[in-house]
Amino acid sequence: MPKNTFFNLPEKKRTRILNAAIDEFSKYSYEKASITRIVNTANIAKGSFYQYFENKLDLFRHIFMISADEKLKYLKPTLDKMESEDFFTTLRNLYVAGIEFVKENYKLSQIADRLMKSNNENLKNEIFGETKPKSNHFLKVLLLKGIKRGEIDSSIDVELVSVMLTNLSFTITEYYLKTNEKGIVTDDYSDLMEMVEKMIYTIENGIKIKGEDNNDY
Amino acid sequence: MPKNTFFNLPEKKRTRILNAAIDEFSKYSYEKASITRIVNTANIAKGSFYQYFENKLDLFRHIFMISADEKLKYLKPTLDKMESEDFFTTLRNLYVAGIEFVKENYKLSQIADRLMKSNNENLKNEIFGETKPKSNHFLKVLLLKGIKRGEIDSSIDVELVSVMLTNLSFTITEYYLKTNEKGIVTDDYSDLMEMVEKMIYTIENGIKIKGEDNNDY
Amino acid sequence: MPKNTFFNLPEKKRTRILNAAIDEFSKYSYEKASITRIVNTANIAKGSFYQYFENKLDLFRHIFMISADEKLKYLKPTLDKMESEDFFTTLRNLYVAGIEFVKENYKLSQIADRLMKSNNENLKNEIFGETKPKSNHFLKVLLLKGIKRGEIDSSIDVELVSVMLTNLSFTITEYYLKTNEKGIVTDDYSDLMEMVEKMIYTIENGIKIKGEDNNDY
Amino acid sequence: MPKNTFFNLPEKKRTRILNAAIDEFSKYSYEKASITRIVNTANIAKGSFYQYFENKLDLFRHIFMISADEKLKYLKPTLDKMESEDFFTTLRNLYVAGIEFVKENYKLSQIADRLMKSNNENLKNEIFGETKPKSNHFLKVLLLKGIKRGEIDSSIDVELVSVMLTNLSFTITEYYLKTNEKGIVTDDYSDLMEMVEKMIYTIENGIKIKGEDNNDY
DNA sequence: CATGAATGAGTATTCATTCAT
DNA sequence: CATGAATGAATACTCATTCAT
Numbered sequence: 001m002p003k004n005t006f007f008n009l010p011e012k013k014r015t016r017i018l019n020a021a022i023d024e025f026s027k028y029s030y031e032k033a034s035i036t037r038i039v040n041t042a043n044i045a046k047g048s049f050y051q052y053f054e055n056k057l058d059l060f061r062h063i064f065m066i067s068a069d070e071k072l073k074y075l076k077p078t079l080d081k082m083e084s085e086d087f088f089t090t091l092r093n094l095y096v097a098g099i100e101f102v103k104e105n106y107k108l109s110q111i112a113d114r115l116m117k118s119n120n121e122n123l124k125n126e127i128f129g130e131t132k133p134k135s136n137h138f139l140k141v142l143l144l145k146g147i148k149r150g151e152i153d154s155s156i157d158v159e160l161v162s163v164m165l166t167n168l169s170f171t172i173t174e175y176y177l178k179t180n181e182k183g184i185v186t187d188d189y190s191d192l193m194e195m196v197e198k199m200i201y202t203i204e205n206g207i208k209i210k211g212e213d214n215n216d217y
Numbered sequence: 218m219p220k221n222t223f224f225n226l227p228e229k230k231r232t233r234i235l236n237a238a239i240d241e242f243s244k245y246s247y248e249k250a251s252i253t254r255i256v257n258t259a260n261i262a263k264g265s266f267y268q269y270f271e272n273k274l275d276l277f278r279h280i281f282m283i284s285a286d287e288k289l290k291y292l293k294p295t296l297d298k299m300e301s302e303d304f305f306t307t308l309r310n311l312y313v314a315g316i317e318f319v320k321e322n323y324k325l326s327q328i329a330d331r332l333m334k335s336n337n338e339n340l341k342n343e344i345f346g347e348t349k350p351k352s353n354h355f356l357k358v359l360l361l362k363g364i365k366r367g368e369i370d371s372s373i374d375v376e377l378v379s380v381m382l383t384n385l386s387f388t389i390t391e392y393y394l395k396t397n398e399k400g401i402v403t404d405d406y407s408d409l410m411e412m413v414e415k416m417i418y419t420i421e422n423g424i425k426i427k428g429e430d431n432n433d434y
Numbered sequence: 435m436p437k438n439t440f441f442n443l444p445e446k447k448r449t450r451i452l453n454a455a456i457d458e459f460s461k462y463s464y465e466k467a468s469i470t471r472i473v474n475t476a477n478i479a480k481g482s483f484y485q486y487f488e489n490k491l492d493l494f495r496h497i498f499m500i501s502a503d504e505k506l507k508y509l510k511p512t513l514d515k516m517e518s519e520d521f522f523t524t525l526r527n528l529y530v531a532g533i534e535f536v537k538e539n540y541k542l543s544q545i546a547d548r549l550m551k552s553n554n555e556n557l558k559n560e561i562f563g564e565t566k567p568k569s570n571h572f573l574k575v576l577l578l579k580g581i582k583r584g585e586i587d588s589s590i591d592v593e594l595v596s597v598m599l600t601n602l603s604f605t606i607t608e609y610y611l612k613t614n615e616k617g618i619v620t621d622d623y624s625d626l627m628e629m630v631e632k633m634i635y636t637i638e639n640g641i642k643i644k645g646e647d648n649n650d651y
Numbered sequence: 652m653p654k655n656t657f658f659n660l661p662e663k664k665r666t667r668i669l670n671a672a673i674d675e676f677s678k679y680s681y682e683k684a685s686i687t688r689i690v691n692t693a694n695i696a697k698g699s700f701y702q703y704f705e706n707k708l709d710l711f712r713h714i715f716m717i718s719a720d721e722k723l724k725y726l727k728p729t730l731d732k733m734e735s736e737d738f739f740t741t742l743r744n745l746y747v748a749g750i751e752f753v754k755e756n757y758k759l760s761q762i763a764d765r766l767m768k769s770n771n772e773n774l775k776n777e778i779f780g781e782t783k784p785k786s787n788h789f790l791k792v793l794l795l796k797g798i799k800r801g802e803i804d805s806s807i808d809v810e811l812v813s814v815m816l817t818n819l820s821f822t823i824t825e826y827y828l829k830t831n832e833k834g835i836v837t838d839d840y841s842d843l844m845e846m847v848e849k850m851i852y853t854i855e856n857g858i859k860i861k862g863e864d865n866n867d868y
Numbered sequence: 869c870a871t872g873a874a875t876g877a878g879t880a881t882t883c884a885t886t887c888a889t
Numbered sequence: 890c891a892t893g894a895a896t897g898a899a900t901a902c903t904c905a906t907t908c909a910t
Contacts, residue, residue: 005869029336031249035905045871050906088425117334119246119327143424153426157415160392161424164416167388168381175380198374199381206423207360207378208305209370222894252880262896267881269894439873463770466682469901479875484902486873522859544770551768553680577858587860591849595858597826598819598850605818609811632808633815640857641794641812642739643804656890686884696892698887707884871910879903886896 002062006052017042017052021063026107029114030060030123057126064115064127067108074101087146088200091165095196096189098169099176109173116170136162165203172199219279223269234259234269238280243324246331247277247340274343281332281344284325291318304363305417308382312413313406315386316393320409330387356382382420389416436496440486451476451486455497460541463548464494464557491560498549498561501542508535521580522634525599529630532603533610537626547604573599599637606633653713657703668693668703672714677758680765681711681774708777715766715778718759725752738797739851742816746847747840749820750827760824767821787813816854823850 006014020042024033035056039049053059078093085093102109115127139162146152176195223231237259241250252273256266270276295310302310319326335341356379363369393412440448454476458467469490473483487493512527519527536543552558573596580586610629657665671693675684686707690700704710729744736744753760766778790813797803827846 008869029246031246034903036903046873046906047871047908048869051869056905114336117336119331119334150426153422153424156419156424157412160389160412160415161419163392164385164388164419167384171381171384175377195374195377198377202373202378202381202423204423204425205370206419206421207370207373208421209367225893251878253878262894263881263898264883264896265894273880442872463680463682468899470899479873480877480902481875481904482873490901548770551770553765553768584860587856587858590853590858594826594846594849595853598822598853601818601822602815605815609814629808629811632811636807636812636815636857638857638859639804640853640855641804641807642855643801659890685882687882697885697894698892699890701885702890873908873910875905875907877904880900882900883898884896887894889892889894 002053002058003051009052013044017044018063018066021059022066022107022111025060025063025114026110029118030056030120033060057123061127063111067105067112070105070108071098071101071112074098082142086149087142087151088204090142091203092196092200095169095172095199096192099173099192099196102173102177113170136166139165168199168203172196219270219275220268226269230261234261235280235283238276239283239324239328242277242280242331243327246335247273247337250277252276274340278344280328284322284329287322287325288315288318288329291315299359303366304359304368305421307359308420309413309417312386312389312416313409316390316409316413317406319390319394353379353383385416385420389413436487436492437485443486447478451478452497452500455493456500456541456545459494459497459548460544463552464490464554467494491557495561497545501539501546504539504542505532505535505546508532516576520583521576521585522638524576525637526630526634529603529606529633530626533607533626533630536607536611550604570596570600602633602637606630653704653709654702660703664695668695669714669717672710673717673758673762676711676714676765677761680769681707681771684711708774712778714762718756718763721756721759722749722752722763725749733793737800738793738802739855741793742854743847743851746820746823746850747843750824750843750847753824753828764821787817790816819850819854823847 006017009017017038020038023041024038028034033056035049036046038059039046049059053062074097075094078090078097081093082090115124118124140158143152143156143158143162143165147154147158172195176192179195180191223234226234234255237255240258241255245251250273252266253263255276256263270279291314292311295307295314298310299307332341332344357375360369360373360375360379360382364371364375389412393409396412397408440451443451451472454472457475458472462468467490469483470480472493473480487496508531509528512524512531515527516524549558549561574592577586577590577592577596577599581588581592606629610626613629614625657668660668668689671689674692675689679685684707686700687697689710690697700710704713725748726745729741729748732744733741766775769775791809794803794807794809794813794816798805798809823846827843830846831842
């Protein structure tokens with residue numbers, strides 16, 4: 001946690017520091033990110049930095065939290081309507097919201113993404129702590145609810161499928177970014193919707209051809 | 218390519234060096250991996266290292282090749298039988314072989330994994346060259362063949378699904394490792410098989426409940 | 435250019451660093467000069483050095499400038515009186531001033547000398563930039579002026595003679611140092627003056643015996 | 652001195668080694684020259700090198716001697732005719748021969764040149780030993796003889812002028828190379844002769860305008 | 869609360885020389 | 890006489906963190 005000194009700072013300065021840090025951590029991995037570069041960009045003294053934050057990790061944790069909070073804002077509407085909508089609608093909305101978050105907060109999204117992919121297990125444990133498991137847990141609850149409602153095949157392995165769905169969320173986001181690499185934020189969401197639709201369809205129905213005579217296993 | 222001096226070394230010493238390097242690159246990213254640590258572990262002189270290898274990259278490339286070669290040994294049988302087996306059998310075998318490789322060569326697998334996730338694009342291009350794109354391409358070909366044979370639903374987005382299947386391969390491997398974290402290599406493959414079975418089932422059939430009255434979209 | 439941190443240093447420390455660097459660069463070529471030796475002599479931390487200077491070249495450039503500035507101080511009076519004095523007086527004064535500079539700033543003079551003789555063309559271009567060509571050009575202008583005034587034989591090859599005069603400047607300096615090798619700075623300039631006088635005389639009149647019957651070419 | 656093992660080598664191999672060394676020392680200063688590069692170029696084992704030569708210095712000394720011997724071959728005819736020709740003819744021929752040596756043995760000449768310019772005084776003393784002073788001594792003898800014969804102004808400082816003449820030899824060689832930088836060896840020596848002529852003329856007559864009313868000093 | 873100098877262990881790479889076979 | 894592996898000190902440069910003012 002940043003020290004009190006940081007929160008006592010005039011907002012302008014605080015923002016300058018945060019932006020510098022977001023910039024740095026979105027460009028470089030935790031290890032490669034440089035405090036020196038951050039203080040230069042933010043135009044503060046080296047010493048000041050260590051009066052605001054315990055150390056590099058302290059700053060990173062804070063930045064990561066900001067990213068998580070921002071993402072939650074995108075997911076919130078979907079989560080709120082969760083009870084009144086069927087599983088696949090919720091899943092579809094979550095995927096769309098996830099992509100929208102990345103589209104509109106590219107740098108912030110990169111930070112979490114980079115950490116997800118990192119092999120620095122110590123760091124991941126340090127940062128995620130409780131967060132990660134919960135993300136899975138939430139999908140498990142959603143799946144169980146879907147089964148109860150008769151929307152989901154009850155024979156699936158809930159644990160495994162929840163992990164699959166989580167990772168497929170990353171997959172579709174990456175895929176979307178790669179196919180729309182220009183990085184231009186358009187208001188035309190038709191292709192985004194179509195892509196999500198296709199993925200959800202696959203998750204719903206699988207990829208095996210359906211026919212009355214196709215009974216295997 | 219390592220210099221001749223390296224291949225002329227007594228096998229014991231060569232192995233000591235390779236193990237030290239594999240250890241290092243499985244623990245640290247390319248950038249963070251330390252030649253000093255490697256030569257200390259391998260108990261050779263700093264100067265000797267540079268008699269064996271051009272530089273750090275030369276060593277890494279060599280280690281990566283070893284990893285790739287080793288993995289291929291696991292996939293080979295499946296690839297050879299590809300023509301005579303249906304899509305899902307091939308996919309199942311590929312997933313199983315992938316997990317087995319990781320189980321039995323954890324450190325080696327970590328090296329490739331780490332590189333895959335790395336954001337050092339220069340390094341990735343240096344190492345992969347042609348390899349990377351082909352991996353996706355291979356699954357696309359497999360899918361198209363499955364469609365032709367009437368095994369796969371022809372309405373799927375082949376591009377998207379191939380990406381999904383690739384990433385699900387990583388997902389299941391990670392998942393397996395996490396649920397069997399003790400790292401003990403057992404000869405009992407029943408749980409592994411079961412897990413793969415479940416994932417393949419989900420991919421085949423989707424997770425939506427099947428009933429004659431289930432009209433969607 | 436050294437960083438601000440360097441100029442903000444207490445003068446004593448700054449001088450200590452400069453002296454250490456001057457010592458090093460007067461003893462060793464740019465390539466062989468060692469930052470480690472410099473920081474040890476100056477008694478500062480390795481890291482501190484890089485807070486003061488961008489890199490080795492940055493330091494060298496600074497040291498070289500100091501040397502050039504110092505030399506200019508010696509030449510200035512002569513250059514200022516150039517218009518009102520005849521060619522040979524100016525030349526004589528330039529040679530004398532050159533020797534005096536070397537006598538009283540041996541180490542500094544060595545640094546420029548060493549660079550002049552260096553075969554590291556990249557470095558020379560980096561450092562000299564515009565300076566070098568001008569040195570020759572200046573003597574050419576001086577010669578042409580001398581010809582116009584009727585002081586210099588108009589049949590000479592101005593280009594060639596200017597190169598000769600430049601190199602003879604180095605020659606006499608070296609010669610003076612070698613004949614007074616004890617390195618003792620005396621206030622008795624009589625021998626210095628005499629030596630310069632002799633050289634100028636030779637340049638003026640040549641070494642052929644003068645007689646009405648000695649017409650060749 | 653190279654060890655006997657070196658002189659016992661088959662000529663072909665010995666030449667290969669010498670050429671590799673000449674190449675290296677003509678491209679790099681003594682310090683920067685690399686034994687590793689030499690043995691690679693010569694295609695011999697690292698260890699073999701140290702069976703032929705004591706160390707780097709031993710090799711350099713040998714190469715330097717070869718260069719000196721080769722140069723002497725060019726000067727020999729002039730030296731032989733010394734007695735029967737007047738001072739300026741001898742000087743002219745020496746200068747011309749010096750340039751010709753450089754033109755036709757560029758690499759060898761570079762080696763001596765590089766050493767001359769070097770500030771590594773230890774090395775210079777090591778190598779020159781007796782050689783250097785003699786070169787000056789020879790010119791002094793020549794000058795004295797010229798004075799006796801009535802060719803040279805007896806009022807000159809013989810010591811100083813001999814140093815001047817030595818250095819002017821380097822000056823004109825450099826100047827010639829710079830104005831004919833293409834490095835193409837032509838058989839047309841007219842420009843070379845003209846340049847030497849001009850310099851000798853300057854040395855003979857000086858650069859002061861000659862007139863009956865020009866009384867100085 | 870601001871400042872910025874000080875620190876020193878860390879990085880990859882080079883090189884002449886030695887030595888055992 | 891040939892070989893080539895072994896050596897280790899040396900190089901310039903980086904970086905997170907501390908500390909005194």
